[in-house]
Amino acid sequence: MKKFHIKDLLIIRGRLRLEVEDLGIDVGEITVLQGPNGSGKTTLLRSLVGLLTPERGFVKVDDKIVFKKYDRIEINLPPEERDIGYLPQNIYAFPHMTVYKNIIYSIKTRKRRIDDEKIRRIAEELIELAGLRGEEDKYPNQLSGGQRQRLALAMVLASSPKTLLLDEPFSHIDPEFRQELRREIKALIKRFNIPTLIVSHLHEDLEIADHVYHIRNGGVYKKIL
Amino acid sequence: MLIILLTLSAIFFFIIILLTESIGGYSIIKTLYSEDFLSALRISLLTSTISILISTPPALLVSYVLARSGGRISMITESLISIPYSMTPVALGGLILLFLTQTWIGRTLDSLFSFVFNINGIILVQSILAFSTMVTPMRAVFESIDIGYEEFSRSLGHKWLSTFVNIVLPMARRGILSSIALGFLKAFSDFGATIMIAGMIIGRTATLPATIYVEIGSGNIDIAYALILILMIISLIINMFIRSIRGEVL
Numbered sequence: 001m002k003k004f005h006i007k008d009l010l011i012i013r014g015r016l017r018l019e020v021e022d023l024g025i026d027v028g029e030i031t032v033l034q035g036p037n038g039s040g041k042t043t044l045l046r047s048l049v050g051l052l053t054p055e056r057g058f059v060k061v062d063d064k065i066v067f068k069k070y071d072r073i074e075i076n077l078p079p080e081e082r083d084i085g086y087l088p089q090n091i092y093a094f095p096h097m098t099v100y101k102n103i104i105y106s107i108k109t110r111k112r113r114i115d116d117e118k119i120r121r122i123a124e125e126l127i128e129l130a131g132l133r134g135e136e137d138k139y140p141n142q143l144s145g146g147q148r149q150r151l152a153l154a155m156v157l158a159s160s161p162k163t164l165l166l167d168e169p170f171s172h173i174d175p176e177f178r179q180e181l182r183r184e185i186k187a188l189i190k191r192f193n194i195p196t197l198i199v200s201h202l203h204e205d206l207e208i209a210d211h212v213y214h215i216r217n218g219g220v221y222k223k224i225l
Numbered sequence: 226m227l228i229i230l231l232t233l234s235a236i237f238f239f240i241i242i243l244l245t246e247s248i249g250g251y252s253i254i255k256t257l258y259s260e261d262f263l264s265a266l267r268i269s270l271l272t273s274t275i276s277i278l279i280s281t282p283p284a285l286l287v288s289y290v291l292a293r294s295g296g297r298i299s300m301i302t303e304s305l306i307s308i309p310y311s312m313t314p315v316a317l318g319g320l321i322l323l324f325l326t327q328t329w330i331g332r333t334l335d336s337l338f339s340f341v342f343n344i345n346g347i348i349l350v351q352s353i354l355a356f357s358t359m360v361t362p363m364r365a366v367f368e369s370i371d372i373g374y375e376e377f378s379r380s381l382g383h384k385w386l387s388t389f390v391n392i393v394l395p396m397a398r399r400g401i402l403s404s405i406a407l408g409f410l411k412a413f414s415d416f417g418a419t420i421m422i423a424g425m426i427i428g429r430t431a432t433l434p435a436t437i438y439v440e441i442g443s444g445n446i447d448i449a450y451a452l453i454l455i456l457m458i459i460s461l462i463i464n465m466f467i468r469s470i471r472g473e474v475l
Contacts, residue, residue: 049376049380050380051376051380078379079376079379079380080379080380080381080382080383080384081382082380083382084380085380085381086377086380088373088376088377090371090373092371092373092374092376092377094374094378094392094396095396096395096396105381105383105391106381109381109382109383155381156380156381158381159380159381159382
């Protein structure tokens, strides 16, 4: 089994039916899942995070089973206990907090026991890595689209996730900046060495993928690169 | 903002005095120092403030749950909660009085907390009115906040309470403050429901609106006039406060 693993997952939401037989991602790997609009990409991510409950299946994050249901629910951890970093399609950096406070809020979750000095050091490092040095006192609405996206990713990384799920991370970015942001985000993910699943409908996103899956006829299949 | 507010209040105050033929401004100012007036003002401010402190936490929780649950049950619950706000105050007061005197639960509660003909009765009535007034606007405020912020906060590892305190409440603060001000105004200005429970004992249970009624009935026009003016000024200030935090004026 890989570090992040999905088995026999079945999701039914209204008319949507999506089945993931076997999808595993190891540390430092980036897997891109492609599929047409309405095929259930976002629904799959929301189910993995714990915002929706699948009909059946098994999801493991690191060494922890976060969801297990066959005949009945055996394990169904809430989002805050899954150690899954989730970057939704819309950017949800908190508008009433500055860049610095957004990062601090994201650190003070699963790492409550660390002291203020260490929290400050981690925040500074993440701000540097996300290319937001000099923007610490700005509010999210004062940043450009690319900066907001990097801030949101830095927030997700600040929460020390064991797996990353990114929902169309480049679709709201102007095409001329996408390439650069894609490179920066790939570098960040590789540095943190986290299994990462990116869902996207953009063909260019495949260039940062180690593995590619696609959705066809309600199933998720691996594509041989 | 404060200067504009005070100037407008002063203009309003003096226009009323100028329009008054029966009494002079000096008489009104003298009334402001009278024991009846001061005790009514003290009782009204004290009971309204305590009522708001009691009713705000449950109003926040209930309106949040209503905003996030939706559906028919939510709609019915909200309609039931709105009854005290929308019904005739005298009928509400009568209902509470009958409950406190005609049912064993009510009698037990009254023997424990002394509601009837007591200042605690005013607090009870005002708390119910303030709660009922605040729930609908607060629900609208919570509904206007994209649930994505809460989901993102939870996926970062924050539990529901931490998300509510650190994300939802600060994002909703303007609407919450405005709803609290509305609740305070409703509690502060109530007459009918309050007198049904607590009566109008000057110096003990008579609020500002109740004292106006007593003073007019006793022919003390000066005091009644001063009380009416003060009530109008307080209403004006709170209304302007509500509009200013909504960003409508000033």
